[in-house]
Amino acid sequence: MTWETVIGLETHVELATRTKIFCSCTTEFGGDPNTHCCPVCTGMPGTLPVLNKKVLEFAVKAGLALNCSITRYSRFDRKNYFYPDLPKAYQISQLYLPIARDGAVSIHTDAGDKTIRIHELHMEEDAGKLVHDPWADQTRADYNRCGVPLIEIVTEPDFRSADEVIAYLEKLKETLAYLGVSDCKMQEGSLRCDVNLSVRPLGSRTLGTRTEMKNLSSFKAIARAVDYEAGRQIELIQEGKQVVQETRRWDENKDASYAMRSKENAQDYRYFPEPDIPPIELSEEYLESLRAAQPELAEAKRKRYQAQFGLPEYDCRMITSDSALAAFFEGLTALGTPPKQGANWIMGEVLGALSARGLEPKAMKLTPPTLARLIALVGEGALNRNTAVKVFEAVFDTDADVDAYVKTHGLEQVNDDGLVREICAKVLAANPQSAADYRGGKEKAFGFLVGRVMGELKGRANPKRVNAILKELLGQ
Numbered sequence: 001m002t003w004e005t006v007i008g009l010e011t012h013v014e015l016a017t018r019t020k021i022f023c024s025c026t027t028e029f030g031g032d033p034n035t036h037c038c039p040v041c042t043g044m045p046g047t048l049p050v051l052n053k054k055v056l057e058f059a060v061k062a063g064l065a066l067n068c069s070i071t072r073y074s075r076f077d078r079k080n081y082f083y084p085d086l087p088k089a090y091q092i093s094q095l096y097l098p099i100a101r102d103g104a105v106s107i108h109t110d111a112g113d114k115t116i117r118i119h120e121l122h123m124e125e126d127a128g129k130l131v132h133d134p135w136a137d138q139t140r141a142d143y144n145r146c147g148v149p150l151i152e153i154v155t156e157p158d159f160r161s162a163d164e165v166i167a168y169l170e171k172l173k174e175t176l177a178y179l180g181v182s183d184c185k186m187q188e189g190s191l192r193c194d195v196n197l198s199v200r201p202l203g204s205r206t207l208g209t210r211t212e213m214k215n216l217s218s219f220k221a222i223a224r225a226v227d228y229e230a231g232r233q234i235e236l237i238q239e240g241k242q243v244v245q246e247t248r249r250w251d252e253n254k255d256a257s258y259a260m261r262s263k264e265n266a267q268d269y270r271y272f273p274e275p276d277i278p279p280i281e282l283s284e285e286y287l288e289s290l291r292a293a294q295p296e297l298a299e300a301k302r303k304r305y306q307a308q309f310g311l312p313e314y315d316c317r318m319i320t321s322d323s324a325l326a327a328f329f330e331g332l333t334a335l336g337t338p339p340k341q342g343a344n345w346i347m348g349e350v351l352g353a354l355s356a357r358g359l360e361p362k363a364m365k366l367t368p369p370t371l372a373r374l375i376a377l378v379g380e381g382a383l384n385r386n387t388a389v390k391v392f393e394a395v396f397d398t399d400a401d402v403d404a405y406v407k408t409h410g411l412e413q414v415n416d417d418g419l420v421r422e423i424c425a426k427v428l429a430a431n432p433q434s435a436a437d438y439r440g441g442k443e444k445a446f447g448f449l450v451g452r453v454m455g456e457l458k459g460r461a462n463p464k465r466v467n468a469i470l471k472e473l474l475g476q
Contacts (some may be wrong), residue, residue: 002202005230007159007195010212011172013151013182014126014190015058021125021149022049022092022277029188033131033142041125041147043088048276051076055149056099056280058181059123060290062151063100065175065297066118072282074099076123076274084141085128093152095271098122099280105175107167116168117156124150145189151181157196157207162226166219169193174298178323186218193222198243199233208233209243213257215250225250229257301326309339318347324361325350331368337375345371349389353396365399373402384462387411411460417469420453420461424469427452438474446470 020027023040040047063070074097080090103118128143153172159165173184173191184191193216198208213229216222233243248257296304302316319329325346332342350371354364374392377383383391383406394405406412427449428435437445453466 003199003230003234004202004204005160005197005199005226006157006207006210007165007197007226008157008210009153009155009159009165009168010194010196011153011169012126012192012194013062013153013176013184015055015149015151016180016182017052017054017058017149019052020147021052021055021123022147025147027148029185029190031144033140034144036144037146042143043090043146049092051277051280052149055123057290058149058179059099059121059151060282060287061179061294062153062176062181063103063121064287064291064294065179066100066103066105066121066153066172068100068103068118068121070100070282070287071097073097073279074282075279076277077271078274079124080270081268083127084139085130085143085146087128087141087143087146091125091127092274092277093124094122096273097279105168105171107164107171109161109163109167111161111163114158114164116158116164119154119156121151121153124152126150157198162223165195165226166223169219169222174321178295178297180295180323192216195222195226195229197226197229197233199230199237208237209245211243211245212247213250214247214260215252217252221250221252224255225257228255232257295323298323298326305339309333311339311343315340315343315347318351319343322361328361328368332372332375335368335372337372338379341375341379342372345375345392349392353393357397364396366396367399370395370399370402377402377406381462382406382412384460386463387459417465420457420465421469421473423453423456423461424466424473427456428470428473435474446474 014027015021017027019025020041023038025038025041026036028036040049060070074094076092077095078090079093079095082089098120100121101119103121105116105118107114107116126145126148128141128146131140131142132138133140155168159168169191176182176191177184182190186192195213195216196210197213198210200206200208211229211233213225216225229248236243244259244262246262247260249260250257298320301320302313305311305316305320306313318325320326328350329339329342329346332346333339350361350364350366353359353366354361371392374383374388374395378385378388391402391405391411394400395402431449431452434445434448438449449470450463450466453470454461454463457466
C-alpha cells in the first residue's frame, strides 16, 4: 500500500519589540534567570495587562504580508492550563477572534509550485522555560520569557512532505525578517515550529490520527522528525496497532521522538474572553497606513533585480537572502557600481568575510561607498583584482578609506609596459629551463613564470599585461 503524509504547522514567532506584550519588561534574549520579569508578566494578584501597540502593529503587518484577512474587531482569550513555567496558570491568547485569518503562502520545491493555506494568525504571550540541571537532579523555572510577544501562525494540513515544510518555513522566515517584525533566530527560540502529522492510504479523503511534535530547533531537525514520525505511524498501522493522539518531543541526540502527554483539544483549555483587556477595533485608515508602509519583500526584489539589472536567478537569491545584504547591494548600484560586479563582490568577498567572523550582514561596518570605491579602482586599472581583495580584507572591519590605504601601502597597480617588459625579460633570462619547458608544451611552466614576474613587481602588475608580454617574449 502507498501511504500519504498529511502535515499542518503551528509556528510561534517572537516579535522584535523592545518590551513585552502586556508590560514594560525587556524582551532582550538571555540575562540572569528571573531578572527580566515583573508582577504583571508573572501574574501577581491585582496586576493588569496593557497591550503593547507595537505588538498589534507587527501582527497586522505579518498578516498583510501573508495575504490574510485582517480582523477589524478582535479580542484576547484566556487559555487555562497548569504548567510550572506558566506562573499564573493561564496564557493570554486569541481563539475566537484572532487578528488575521485565511492567508496563503506560495512555495516552490523540486516537485513544483504549491499554495499553502494559512488558517489563522493570532497574538499571544510566551510562557517561561524550565531549565534542567542533570548534575543537581533539579528542574528550575526561569520566568524571563513570560510575556514575550508571540504571533502563532497556523496552517491548514496542506503539506505532503518534509521538502514542502522546509520550503514554507524558509519563505515564512524570509518574509518576517524583511518586515522587521522578528529576527527569526531559531537558536534563540525566536522561531519555533510544532508539527502536526498523520498518515493515510494514498487517495483516501479521511484524515488519520495526528500527533504533534515539539522541541524542533532547526530546519534539519524538522525534516528528520517529519520523516521519522511518518515512518513510525505507518509501521504501527501495518502491525495492526493504533496511532495515539498525543504530543511527542523530538530528541535531537537520539534522532527519534517520544511521547510527552496526550494531545489536548480546545475544550481542555477552558477558553473564555480575557476580562482585563478590551476588544481591539481597527479603522480602515490604520490598516491603509500599514499597507502603505509595507517594504518590498525578497521575492519581489528578486524579480526586479532580474528584470532591472539582468542578474542570474542564483545571484538574485544570494543577495536577497538577507534584507541588509539587499540594501547593501542597492547602495552599491546607486553609487554607479555595475550590478554584476557588485553582486560578485557580495557573494564572494562580503559573504566570505561575514562567515569567517561569524557576523550577520546588519552587523558589518563596511559601507557601500567604501566597497564601491574599491570596485571602481579595479575598473580604472589602479588596482588589480588580487590586490583589491587584500585591501578589502584590510578595510572590512573598520570601513577605512580605501584610497588612503592604497597610497600608504604603495599598492597602486604598475601599468608601465616598459617596466613590465623589463622584468619579464629578466625573469626569462634567470629561468631558461622554465621558458624551454613552456615552449615544449608544459603549461604549468608559464604559471611559474607569471608568478616570478608578479613577485618581482610585488603583486602590483596588471596580470593581463604580464601574460601578454610574457607570451610575446616567448614567441607565442
